[in-house]
Amino acid sequence: MPASRHTASAFLASLPGLLLMLCLSLNSQLVEANTRLGDSTAPQDLYGLVDFLADPQGTLTLDDVRAANAPFSASLTRRDLSFGYVQGAIWLRLPLQSEASETRIWRLELNYASLDEVRLYDVGADGVRESRSGDTVPYAERSIGHRYPVFEIVLQPGEQRTLYLRVDSRGSMTLSGGLMSLRDFEQHSQNGYLVHAIYFGVLIALGLYNLLLFLALRERPFLNYVLFMFAFALSVLSLNGLGAQYLWSQAAPWSNRMLPVSLTSAALLSVVFARSFLDTRQWLPRWDKGLLALCIAIAAAVLATILLPVQRALQLMSLTGLIATLTLLLTSFVCVGYRVPGARLFALAWLMLLTGAVLLALRNFALIPSNFLTLYAMQIGSGLEMILLSFALAARFNELKRQREAALQLNEQILAKRVTERTQALEQANQRLSELALQDPLTGLANRTALQQHLDQALARSVRRNELLAVMLIDLDGFKPINDQHGHEFGDRVLAEVAQRLRQYLRDADLPARLGGDEFVVICENVQSAEHARDLAKRLLEGLDTPMYLEDRAVRVGASIGIVLSHGSDDATTLIRQADAAMYRAKAEGRNRVQLAP
The missing domain is CATH 3.30.70.270 (Reverse transcriptase/Diguanylate cyclase domain)
Structure with missing residues (x-):
């Protein structure tokens, strides 16, 4: 017996033994620790709070993952919560404890709209509350009406609950998100919608402007630019969940496939636009044949995104987008060397889009972290690209504009003068009629x-x-x-x-x-x-x-x-x-x- 005690003491006194005991203690604390939510708790990032469990076959049930031996891992063992393209489902576990003085409503958000189905099992003393969301779930059936998967968590003072999220998606398993109070969520959501409203406002303004230019000048590049912008806007609407919320809310299965179809179509129209804008048939005949072959290949890819399984369609979309963007960027550099009108701005615009597309693709494959920059890289890059392309189109026809300017200026001055005179006369007549309508004709008093x-x-x-x-x-x-x-x-x-x-x-x-x-x-x-x-x-x-x-x-x-x-x-x-x-x-x-x- 003394010898055993001595051996145990020696082991515990040794450095490896101490490290082992410390790790076991920390692991036990991590497993049992609850996220404590008070009256003034700030928004919490899910990374570092949740544990995760991979389910490659997608067969685990709630009872399986609630078992004591369920092999959950702490999210801190990963770089982030972006799992890339994986088979099966991913489970997230988040234990909560309320330290608030009264009943509080919290919102759990996963900030990636292209998740097929997200099920929340809210486990507490009163049983299990189940709800679901995702882009394959009809908008009216989602837990909270929002472009992202969002769930409502209600906690009584001192209450403990455990949240289990089961995520099943054929696309990229990007599970980043946050937990926040109802008030913080509303402010956060409003800011997100404002950013997208500004983005699409810019796209609509540019699209209408260039459509009017096409109607006035009958130049094909303007129309191709508008068609490319329209297809790209559809892909961004799908990527951010706005399309499923406002445009095709009743077509949930189509919503899941809308992103690869629209983005691959945008890649096809971008090549068509580049051929007409850079006039490669005249300046680069050999390159033009290559671009034509690329158009045929991407058209086949568009058809494939309709027929292939969604996960394969999404992977094909990313690959097609990268190939088209790199090809057009290289083509524009060659055109700069040939001094093709507008080629410099075209190259700069496509470099912006390439940067955003590369960041988005790398994030989808879980090769770089998922954060604000990588999540909105496509919108930022495409917004800059659309603006620069619009400038490039304007520069292309700048000479024609200067020729017409002198003749139009005189006509505009005459028209402006006539409009001013007519407006003044009309205002005076309206003012007189208004006075007569409210005035007694005999006394001049109010009638x-x-x-x-x-x-x-x-x-x-x-x-x-x-x-x-x-x-x-x-x-x-x-x-x-x-x-x-x-x-x-x-x-x-x-x-x-x-x-x-x-x-x-x-x-x-x-x-x-x-x-x-x-x-x-x-x-x-x-x-x-x-x-x-x-x-x-x-x-x-x-x-x-x-x-x-x-x-x-x-x-x-x-x-x-x-x-x-x-x-x-x-x-x-x-x-x-x-x-x-x-x-x-x-x-x-x-x-x-x-x-x-x-």
């Missing part, structure tokens, strides 16, 4: 239409500013005898004089309007109190009661004024009706006075 518009706006301002609004309805006293005695023409002059006095004795912000006949309405905003409104009305009475001297005649008219106050909660029709009732009470009490509505 019923203008009154209604202004009163509605004043009521809204009254509510917003919490101010008191007064509506006054004025009916002239003694106007009918004047009209009968002196005639309607003289009566019209009296009404015009009344309108002038209303403008004179009202505040600048108040609106006088003619309701009809000898009735007027005044809208007074920002009234301090009922007494303030009475004072304004009495001021009007005093102004109207002053004798009028018209055509060597002196006449005098009074007025009965009804007032209603509002904080903006009433409608315009009700206020005018209440003011009218108050005005009739003023007449009943002896005329030439002010009556406030109750």
Whole structure:
């Protein structure tokens, strides 16, 4: 027994024994450790958090991978979570524990859209929650409606759950992603959609611009450029999951094959565009025959991507894209030596695309890490390429543009002058018509239409500013005898004089309007109190009661004024009706006075 103890102590004291015990201890901690999520946990990269298990035959079940002896490996043992083109399925395991003070919603995202099917098994004390996503899953059936495979994780305070992801894909097994709170995910998702919106906005603008140039100049390179851009845009839509989300959401099986078909078609159209742009038939006849043969080969590859298994189609797509890009880059360098117009910009543009295509292909084969640069390399390279190609097309026809510029300039000046004159005349006519439509022709005051518009706006301002609004309805006293005695023409002059006095004795912000006949309405905003409104009305009475001297005649008219106050909660029709009732009470009490509505 003492000898055994001595042997054990010697072993533990030895350096190899200590290292072994330390490794076993760390491995045990890694296996049992949970990812702890608190109230303010920042977004977490899945690399380093998850364990992975390869299933080459794709036959393992959830019970198999939950077994204690399931051979999961820590993701830190790999460079990243990009597995390349592999057979079968890949399982990811992520144990979670909530340290939040309340129920929290988290989002798990795999940021590669071209994964066929992703199943999530969310295991907790309440059992297993199963959901799925991926580009072969109809959009309506995905766990979360998104261009990427995204899943929702709900954690109660202190709850422990273990997530098992089963990924099956014929394409590249790129399983990079993140775990983040709902708020962080929404911001992250919005930023991603914004980047793609800018990218496709640039493509659409360039495509429409060059399509218009084709329609105007009837030059074939412009049309070939637009067709190439269209096919390439479809491939990028498929690559980033936007096509499955917005264009072919109900065609899930086709969505899985759309990427190799569209990208290989784009390679074919790029060679067709290069032949017409560089005019290789004239400048490089031998190279042109080689490019023609390449077109035939790529056309066969397009057909093959439709018929082959998806994984083979994707591999053929990557190979075809690289061959076409390298061939066109070499062709453009030769054309630069022959001083072909636009060849320099064409070579630079294709170098940008080649860089993006190489990075994407190397990432798909798991030869370089999967990160933001390699994930979006194709978009970045192709965006620069499309812009440079557009510049190259413009430079090619620069001479023709200069020849037409002088003649067009004169015509444009004449046209601009005529347009300016017509626009000014039209604005003046519209302004005059607008004034007439809102103005009483006799008094120049606002008419019923203008009154209604202004009163509605004043009521809204009254509510917003919490101010008191007064509506006054004025009916002239003694106007009918004047009209009968002196005639309607003289009566019209009296009404015009009344309108002038209303403008004179009202505040600048108040609106006088003619309701009809000898009735007027005044809208007074920002009234301090009922007494303030009475004072304004009495001021009007005093102004109207002053004798009028018209055509060597002196006449005098009074007025009965009804007032209603509002904080903006009433409608315009009700206020005018209440003011009218108050005005009739003023007449009943002896005329030439002010009556406030109750």
